[in-house]
Amino acid sequence: MKSAKLRFSIDVLPEQDGKGYYVVVPALPGCFSQGKTVEQAMKNAKEAIALHVKALKKNGQPIPNQDRTFHTVVEIAA
Template identity: 35%
Template sequence: MEYLIVIEPDFEAGGYVVSCPTLKGCVSQGKTEEEALENIEDAIKTYLQSIEDLKRLKKLRASL
């Protein structure tokens, strides 16, 4: 699945800040654009995995 991302230069700290508006709170950064893009890819994967983990936990609790 593809997600829209926004990448912006961080003028104060240097580097780039990148976010995925579709996934609230999913933000990362990097020293270069390439690093920021790699980091947001990891952040998106972690975000989606966390949602799946929460769903499984809720199902487990419901079955107890």
Template identity: 40%
Template sequence: MKYTVNVIYEKDEHGYYVFCPQLAGCQSQGDTFEEARANIQEAIELYLETLTPAEIVERLSHEVITSSLEIAIA
């Protein structure tokens, strides 16, 4: 079965940090975006192997919304 999983990437001076908000503690990193993407995909697959089918559905049905806000600083 295939699921859509949300991941969030943060770039810093060391590369990319990436995590999955639907799966608490599921995170990874990479020197490049592509490496971080491959690493989080592997981390998610391994994480999901530890869950029952019901737990997978429960965690991945959690809605995640991201947005950007413009903030004015005086």
């Protein structure tokens, strides 16, 4: 039986020292990762998300549903 796919939005931010990227998963508080490249950071984030979801399931906690969540950018006057 094929398992359902879960989708999560992630925020990829450059590290302050300029030597990598930091990833935050807004729907999963405490779930974050990093990597030297964007690609590595995203790969590491997938692993972190999988482990976080596994822990939620093990503890009987609900898995957030992000099917209707989206992020966008707005501009304001400086």
